[in-house]
Amino acid sequence: MAVQDALPGRVGSGGFAALNDQRVRGAIFQVLLVIGIISFGWWIIHNTAANLRAQGIGFGFDILFDSAGFQINQALIEYQETSSYVRVYFVGLINTLVVSFIGILLATLIGFIVGIARLSTNWVVAKAAYVYIEILRNIPLLLQIFIWYFAVLRLLPPKREAIDLGPLGLLNIAGWYAPKVIYGPGFPIMLSALIFGIVATFIIRRWAYKRQMATGEQFPVLWTGLALIIAVPIVSWFAVGILMKGAPLSLEYASEGNFGPRGGARVYPEFIGLLFALSFYTASFIAEIVRAGILAVAHGQTEAAYSLGLRPGHTLRLVVVPQAMRVIVPPLTSQYLNLTKNSSLAVAIAYPDLVSVFAGTALNQTGRAVEFILVTMATYLVISLVTSAFMNWYNSSVALVER
Template sequence: ILYCYFAVFSPMRGPRNSHNFGDTFFVSSRGLNMPAALAADGFWPFVISVVLAIVAIVLMARWANKRFEATGVPFHKFWAGLALFIVIPALCALIFGAPLHWEMPKLQGFNFVGGWVLIPELLALTLALTVYTAAFIAEIVRSGIKSVSHGQTEAARSLGLRPGPTLRKVIIPQALRVIIPPLTSQYLNLAKNSSLAAGIGYPEMVSLFAGTVLNQTGQAIEVIAITMSVYLAISISISLLMNWYNKRIALIER
């Protein structure tokens, strides 16, 4: 729908007739032109500081868990972790400079120069797959939560747990046993449904292999076999990762 709008019905036929939003974003039939983030001198020190912040958060969480088990005194892990994640990279940016600088799109001739462009085909594909898959995932999560007996919620309330901790520590761990298997299928469908981008002219993997490569080489069997192998590798990787996570969160019965 978005592709048809931009390509057929939109009066913005070219960059010169594009809609200008603060001399920063430009919308036309060719897509959405926006500023592009480019690495500056402080980029790699900033990346290292983010990694160090994550390591510090993990160590802090382990220390807080041991402290809670030993003394029973809770520690505000969320706020402490958020402070570490903000303060450490911020100090790095102050010392080494900004990690990024922005390249603004500028109209030169008949097209924009610089910045980054989001073409209508990619936007339409992203929105379509997001809305379609999110509807199924939302139903999977809802059914998983509903599968947990309401007695679990009542038991948590009788222990004095608030709704937030009840959901995180009681309901979700039990619901994941129902959520993960169909969620794996949806992730697999999402990877395979991306091939529908060829129908709206977006150059994704199927159109690249079965179109460009096949036309240049003429080796139909080999090209299709390579395409199938790539999708098979992606599907197996997703399945292995989700099965590992499913085994990790499974309740161990004695």
């Protein structure tokens, strides 16, 4: 009996017998890990607070509601010198999100085009894509920003002169004077028509997919969607204009003046230079990701599509790319995150992004580095987590479903 009690792992063998249970040990280790992380975090906070007190520096986020006292040349929301640092934060945040979002769209478009061109049977097209990729991805991004801003955009005409881009506006060294959108009283109706067209397109797309899976018949989703998204708002524009005797949406074009163009919506050269540098640089990496994803698809899939009578364009769009997306999306997410974080290099050319105006100018004025850096770090963390969550959802939606 004494021998049986001495055996490990038996019930009633003593207080240490529970440690032989893997679940109990796992729970204990997790509790110890949480205690260690909390203790380490508390030590950092306590040590930082003590150092700040020793140097006579206060800590608190009430400083964010003080008046900033400086001007920002590009603010997409209302901003004045008397605005608070909270307003500065939102100005920088919106500028960062705008350049990142447009940069992601442009980089994706260019990357897919160059990646597919890299696999072209045309020798000139394939080599041109190869040269583009090898040159742009091996030149530092900061240097490319300088090239676009100081070497390309500085060659544009002076302020009193401008390149006439026709319906796209005017372009000179001071920036791009794009057409400015003027909203009329019937704009909400036109916007509702646009939303209706988009929602209807998604519904038709889902119906067409189920119909194709059931019957094998295809439906022209692309042309139907374009008709709904474009034609419906145009019809509503004419209808609202006739009923309300005024256009719900109009454009104001810039005109040349003695001291430069007047009117329109000015897009500053700092934004243009940063956008082009981020887009073309990131597109070189996306192109290689797209090429790898296409090569990952078995060649038999292409041969099977050709045997069914599909043309190369349809084969690429309907067979190859959908299967390649499961390989493309995970590394593509990393490139989207890199582009967003690389936008912080805007401080080099004075583009008023979050790092430049909030973690830069505002921090230097107040001297409250801990608060401003914490807010900036938390903001980029949230942006990255939201981007990753969206891309993970998209990745799961394009994953192959086993039958």
